[in-house]
Amino acid sequence: MTALLDLKAQLNIIDTNEADDDLLTGMVGDALDHTGRAIGAEAQLSYDELPGGLRRAVLMLAAHFYENREAVLVGINASELPLGFWDLISPHRKWVF
Template structure:
């Protein structure tokens, strides 16, 4: 892949993050997943990151864009949930016993949940 193509994709990624108020940088997600900066992965990682931020914002009762600054525990939860989406790309697992880990995503974000009356 040419340097121009990689530069174009990185510029597009920066535009996405600016337009959508992404609160955790895709570069941080790549580092968390130990994934190299390759051209085909960035759009997919970005979708997983947006989905994780959206789910967490819905759980909290406030969009992450409204959190300034975003607490480290919430950032870690975004990375963990996006990592889960990356590792488990289908809606079901076959032949695997899975269990939720203690101190997972919900445990990290629960203290920041906004309860409405």
């Protein structure tokens, strides 16, 4: 599957138009960039070459970007889920002291 199809499955999106596909593809790219920085990757990440845990982290982050398009949540209590993004990327981080 491609990143776009995986993200649509993550979001339970059945039918979208081309503009939505472009938006979702951009969000996958942003999530890949963020994940790459978070793990200390030296090169641009390729979704197709990622191990399962990092793929899931990218999808979770891209889905978050899609569901929360503003910088602030109003009238909602939000909390980080256990076994979420940071837990998934932790084994892949390059630690530098």
